Structures are given as structure tokens and as C-alpha cells.
Amino acid sequence: MRFPRNTRVRVALAVGATALGLVASAGSAYAAPAVRTASVAPAVAPQDAASTCTDTSSEDGNIAGCMAAARAMQWVDANGGQGVIYNQGDGTSGFGDYRADCSGFVSYALHISDTSPTPGGLVSGQMYESNGFVDVAKDNLQQGDVLTNPSAGSQGHVVMFDHWSDSSHTAYWGFEQHGPSGSYGTAYRLITYPYDDPNAGTFYPQHYTKLVPPTPPPAQTPAETAASSTLVHDGYTSVYTVDASNGHLQETYLPKMGGSWATQDLSNNYGTPAVLAGTQPVAIYHDGYTSVYTVDASNHHVQETYLPKMGGSWATQDLTANYGTPATSVTPTTVLHQDWLSVYTIDQSNGHLQETYLPKLGGPWYSKDLAATDGAPASANIKPVSIMHGGYTSVYTVDAGTGHVRESYIAALGQNWVTQDFTAKYGTPATTVAPTVAVHQGWTSVYTLDSNGDLQETYLSAIGQPWYSKDLVPQSGTPAASLNTAPIALFHGGYTSVYTVNASNGHLEESYFSQLGSPWTSQDLSAKYGTPNPTGAIDALVHPDANQNMVYASVYSIDSGSNQLQETYLAAIGQAWRSQSLSVGYGTPTASVI
Secondary structure, eight states, X not given: OOOSSOOOOOOOOOOOSSOSSOOOOTTOOOOOOSOOOOSSOOSSOOOOTTTTOOOOOOTTSOEEHHHHHHXXXXXXXXXXXXXXXXXXXXXXXXSTTOOBSHHHHHHHHTTOOTTSSBTTBOOOGGGTGGGTEEEOOGGGOOTTOEEEEOOOSSOOEEEEEEEESSTTOSEEEEEEEOOSTTSBOEEEEEEESSOSOTTSOOOEEEEETTEEOOOOOOOSSOTTBOOBSEEEETTEXXXXXXXXXXXXXXXXXXXXXXXXXXXXXXXXXXXXXXXXXXXXXXXXXXXXXXXXEEEBTTTOOEEEEEESSTTSOOEEEEHHHHHOOOOOSSOOEEEEETTEEEEEEEOXXXXXXXXXXXXXTTSOOEEEEHHHHHXXXXXXXXXXXXXXXXXXXXXXXXXXXXXXXXXXXXXXXXXXXXXXXXXXXXXXXXXXXXXXEEEETTEEEEEEEOTTOOEEEEEESSTTSOEEEEESHHHHOOOOBOTTSOOEEEEETTEEEEEEEBXXXXXXXXXXXXXXXSOOEEEEHHHHHOOOOBOXXXXXEEEEOTTOOEEXXXXXXXXXXXXXXXXXXXXXXXXXOEEEEHHHHHOOOOEEEO
């Protein structure tokens, strides 16, 4: 996610005879490489990776990676954003006694005492192990780790790692202080691994032992959030789309808040079949795995593309061929409930609601027809939505014959499924659009659009209580919504929001309330904050800031004018929404669906 702040990228193109940010011991005179250039040029300037991280570190104490980045950014922003002037003399940085060279810079960033081992901080690469650094595998580098050239007698340099710029780990964003002496030397830039100057010697990745591991991310795909094409997993935010040109499954991902988005083609890289037109990817995080479910365009089989762990390799499998999941022409849904993973689909041959489930990671999947067991009528070719609430598992579908909204549910694993007709029992209007669901402050609400596009809420205050239904338009003023786009509900920062597309002008609309019992309000996000008119599906996500607080809310859409992937985001309740094109900024291919 990009912050509005204009963080600068500075790359020195020429270095004279003065040292290039050397990791030099006192009295050493090392030759510098003649030229240093960035061999990978960023298309978009990176943003401050630490702009929402508070530095609470102490000298020579434990420090979080985001705090090290925050401290490094102080040098980047010095002198009106020009950086700190390079100088190897002690106390020349303007930040205490730290030298204004590469080692002084890294020492300051990691809050290593400026008197240990000498004023200015670290001295030579070969001394790093005695100063709390150990070797680390390339793929295990984390924010705050370093890459160092430990040469003595000729040259030396150190840079601080921030984050990988790509899934193949060929380049990374890093902080460094470099010469020549007397020039502004601080940079936050894209670097080819391990270092992009062939004359600078051999660089090795090292880990600072006082670097605190990142805070464990909050629960991914929590019970109160229905699975969708957006996901938080292992601290990453991912948006899965379908490339409009070839149907390939695409992942656009953000390693951490404030970093730079990246994109990859999962079909090209890992063999995911082209996705059936009109269906969407659905992602979930479970037992350390990330799984994305799609429908194969060639045979309508349900496909799982999964990542066993962050940094590993994706794999793909055919759930229809391997485990009997019926072919479908409808987007699936998935839920993690009582440690079981279930994928719900609509059988294209008879409209039956189908469950394909995995009782234990590593074991086989199983598949069964829920319509045969719970008596649910055939479902329309409209995607189902599933949720875990109050210990119950519920799947919401639309009746093929009547358009009635139905709930199929179980109280606990092993019990019989039950089905009920919301329209007949509780007055939920018939619909032709997929429902959306949210669990908020203990209540469960299912949001639908009636035949006029009016936003409807069918809600349950607690398990065992009756459901109720109401038309939200009189209270919220929500304009009639397009029946070509399903609503999306999101619970964020104590607020409940439902996003729709205005039928009259195509604008993205938010209907929200601050807490149960408060009145609903509606606002036009396109008119107020510049979101382009969406086409097709929209999606929404809550994801963490740099301190792993779940405060960011993002709505993802496809620009109807350009088919670009658009993010409209809110950094925190009370702030203004902002909008950006992830296709323009980070290379996401034009998309057919999200």
C-alpha cells in the first residue's frame, strides 16, 4: 500500500577515489569501486516501509525490523530529503557520535552503541560475528538484516536489507550510506542480490541476533470474514485476479505495509490452469498453508493452487480428478471450521451444493453432496458464501427455482446439515446476486440486493434467536445498486461497511455504521476519493499495518475504463480514503475479474 508521502530514491551514479561506504577499521585506506549503478531500476519510487512503526528500541537492546527501518529513514530524510553527507570521521553524521559512513549508518539503524566496538559503531566485516551477527540463508533474510563484504586491506561495505522485491529473490529494497566523501550518501533503493556493483567484492547475508522476529500476524481469514480473492497470510497481503488476456491466475502481493507491491503469474510459474471466464479466485490461509481455489477453463474442474510456506514454491492439484469434486461453472467458497478445511461448490450437472473437505493436513480430501443429505433445493449459478459463526458453519446460496436466499448449516462437525429458506421464513427478498456475510460485534448479517437493487440486511443477534430482515435504503440512503456486481461486507475498526456499485452512475458506494444500534450512512467513494467506476466483482479486506494492527481497510475493484486493478484504502478510521492503480504502480496485468 502506498502512502501519500513522497519518499525519494537516490542512486549515486559515480564514485570517485574516496571510499564507498566502507566497513573500515581505524586507519585503513581502502580503494573504492570506480562506478556504482543500480542495475535494476524501479518503475515507481518505494514508500517509507516504517512510516507507521514507532521506535521503542534501546541502545544495544533488542530491536524490531520496522524500528531499524524507521531509524534508517531518519538518515534518508535528513537535509531536506537529500540524506546524510558521507564522511568517515567519528561524529560526522549529525546523529550523535556515529560516523557518516556505511557502518555508522547501519549501527545507528540497528541502535548499536556508538562506542562499541569503537566510536561510530561497527568497524570491519570480519568482526561482525563478535558484534552479534551470524550468517543467515539468503531466503531467510528479514527486515533489518545486513549484507556485508568483509574484505580487509582492500575494501568493505555493508547494506541493510528491507524486503524482497520479487518472489524469486533476485532483488531487494535496501538502505545504504555510500561515498564519495562530501556527497549526500544515504539511499533507500532497489539492489540486485547480493549487491549490484561487480567491483565491490563478495557480499554475504548476515542476521543481527538482537533483531526481534516480526510480530506474529493476526489470524488469517478469521471466522468473521468470509473467504474471498484477497488474503492476509504470514504478514503478506495478496490479491488474486485473472489476467484478461489469457485467463492466468495472477497474484499481486504486499510483503508488508509501506513496502512495494509486486506481482507474479501463478499459471506461468506453477502450472495453474487458465481460469474459467466469469468465475473468481477464492483464497484461504490454513495450518500455515495458503490455498487459492479456481475453476479450470478447459474442463470446469475445481483446482487448488497452494503454498506450503512463505518463500517456498507453489503447487497445484485438481480436486475434481483427485477427489471427486463435481465440475462447476460457479465460483467456489471455502471456510476453516474446527480445524477442518471445506470447499463448497455448486455441481453444474444438477445445482446441488457440494462439500469437498480436508479433515487433516496431509491426509486425503473427501467430497459429498449436501443437497442429498440436507434436502436443499438446486442452487442457481450464483456463487455461495460460507462463514463460521457462534460455533456454527453456514453456507448461503440462492434457490435456482425461486431466487430465495437459503442457509445450509451444521452446529458442529459430525452433525447433520439443516437447510432453511430465509425468504419464506424471515422475509429476505428474492435475489439474482450473490449474498455477502459479516460477523460483527457478535451479530451475523447476510447482505443481499433485491430485484430493485435495494440493499437488504438479514441479521441474527445470537445463535438460537430468530433472524430478522430489513431494507437498508430508507435508513442509509444507499442508491439502488447494480445487479451486475455483488455487494461486499467488511467489519473494520469497529465499523461495519457494505460496498456496492451505484446503478445510476457506476460509482463505488460505501454504506456503513459505527456500532450496533447506530444509524447507517452512505458515501460515494468515486466522487469523494477518485475511485474509478468498477466493472464486475469487487472485494474488500482488512490487513495489518507495520505493527501488525488490523486497521487498514482496502476495497479492490477493476476499473471499467481500463480493466486495471484498483485499490481504494483507508489507513485508519477517521482518515481520508485514497485510491491507486496497482496495475500502473506495480505491473498487475489488466484483469477480467478479481
